[in-house]
Amino acid sequence: MSRFINKKFQELEAYTPGEQPTDMKYIKLNTNESPFPPSQSVLKAISAEEVSKLNLYPDPTGNSLKDALAGLYGVERKNVFISNGSDDILNFFFMAFCNDDEHPVKFPSISYGFYKVYAELYGVKYKTVDLANDFSINIEDYFGNDANVVIANPNAPTGIALSRADVEEIVKANPDRVVLIDEAYVDFGAESSVALTKKYDNLLVVCTYSKSRSMAGARLGFAIGNEGLIADLEKIKYSTNPYNINRLTMLAGIAAIEDNEYYVNNCKTVAENREYTQNKLVELGFEVTPSKANFIFAKSERIDGEELYLKLKARGILVRHFTANAICQYNRITVGTREQMDKLLDVTADILNEKENSK
Numbered sequence: 001m002s003r004f005i006n007k008k009f010q011e012l013e014a015y016t017p018g019e020q021p022t023d024m025k026y027i028k029l030n031t032n033e034s035p036f037p038p039s040q041s042v043l044k045a046i047s048a049e050e051v052s053k054l055n056l057y058p059d060p061t062g063n064s065l066k067d068a069l070a071g072l073y074g075v076e077r078k079n080v081f082i083s084n085g086s087d088d089i090l091n092f093f094f095m096a097f098c099n100d101d102e103h104p105v106k107f108p109s110i111s112y113g114f115y116k117v118y119a120e121l122y123g124v125k126y127k128t129v130d131l132a133n134d135f136s137i138n139i140e141d142y143f144g145n146d147a148n149v150v151i152a153n154p155n156a157p158t159g160i161a162l163s164r165a166d167v168e169e170i171v172k173a174n175p176d177r178v179v180l181i182d183e184a185y186v187d188f189g190a191e192s193s194v195a196l197t198k199k200y201d202n203l204l205v206v207c208t209y210s211k212s213r214s215m216a217g218a219r220l221g222f223a224i225g226n227e228g229l230i231a232d233l234e235k236i237k238y239s240t241n242p243y244n245i246n247r248l249t250m251l252a253g254i255a256a257i258e259d260n261e262y263y264v265n266n267c268k269t270v271a272e273n274r275e276y277t278q279n280k281l282v283e284l285g286f287e288v289t290p291s292k293a294n295f296i297f298a299k300s301e302r303i304d305g306e307e308l309y310l311k312l313k314a315r316g317i318l319v320r321h322f323t324a325n326a327i328c329q330y331n332r333i334t335v336g337t338r339e340q341m342d343k344l345l346d347v348t349a350d351i352l353n354e355k356e357n358s359k
């Protein structure tokens with residue numbers, strides 16, 4: 001830290017992304033990327049001709065991409081906001097709607113780590129709400145109409161989802177607050193709340209191309225909501241970075257919608273692989289949460305969470321381990337291809353056997 005940093009950021013603890021090591025080739029099951037490449041339409045859209053236009057700024061309105069998304073989700077252009085990854089939207093949400101006194105925010109104590117970072121970045125008053133013992137969210141904890149609400153649905157890193165009816169209860173109970181539902185993982189088997197945005201002016205649904213649409217490297221997210229909320233986000237965007245989506249990502253985003261069926265099928269495959277892997281892990285003595293996401297959250301009495309993480313890493317398999325007390329016995333394992341999952345299961349079984357035979 002230099003002596004020049006703004007005093008209010010001196011104590012700020014930044015978000016820690018999942019590791020992306022380059023020392024060897026790993027089976028990467030630690031950042032919930034898709035194991036599948038983008039669709040053919042995306043590969044074709046990024047032509048040499050388009051690359052040669054990179055001397056020009058992208059369209060700051062992003063209307064062609066907004067129209068494609070609006071068509072897919074059955075809403076209008078004015079209900080769609082697009083951004084440089086959905087983290088960008090979370091950032092704008094905290095900037096636009098939360099502050100330190102009359103607009104606090106609450107979110108689950110076990111959830112996506114970035115919510116807390118943004119709250120602290122902007123000096124927002126925030127409250128974290130504990131999950132039940134089984135890691136489920138008790139919706140009544142969010143009924144107060146006394147704070148904005150941020151919930152990942154399915155939640156991370158537990159994978160547990162609320163129903164659309166549950167989300168609606170939360171939205172209805174907070175008529176004077178903004179409820180943000182982060183649907184980063186919704187395409188793997190949970191119910192989307194996008195349809196509710198037509199009925200409620202205080203619901204913002206945030207989505208991303210990073211997980212179900214195989215484009216984590218392109219950085220593209222979007223939000224769907226009432227036109228007033230979207231206009232507020234646009235105001236922040238035009239006050240920070242009007243060209244927040246580059247030309248190639250914009251084209252890739254439109255092209256991906258054309259091949260929607262490819263992505264729907266990939267999500268189905270991932271969901272099948274999730275069920276398969278969970279069942280096998282249970283046979284090995286693991287406990288898993290009922291995940292609707294593209295990851296598994298698992299622990300076993302047979303091995304300490306961190307020990308399993310380190311031993312898998314030593315054998316070329318990366319999973320995500322969190323150190324917070326409530327979840328340090330668990331690992332979050334991204335669901336990959338069937339081959340990757342079989343490898344994970346084989347190596348895990350080996351690790352457990354070796355551990356028990358050496359006693």
Ligand SMILES: *Cc1c(COP(=O)(O)O)cnc(C)c1O
Nearest residue numbers: 085086087112152184208210221
């Ligand atoms: C991955 C993830 C995001 C961020 O996605 P990007 O679009 O890549 O910025 C947001 N929320 C949750 C819960 C996530 O897991």
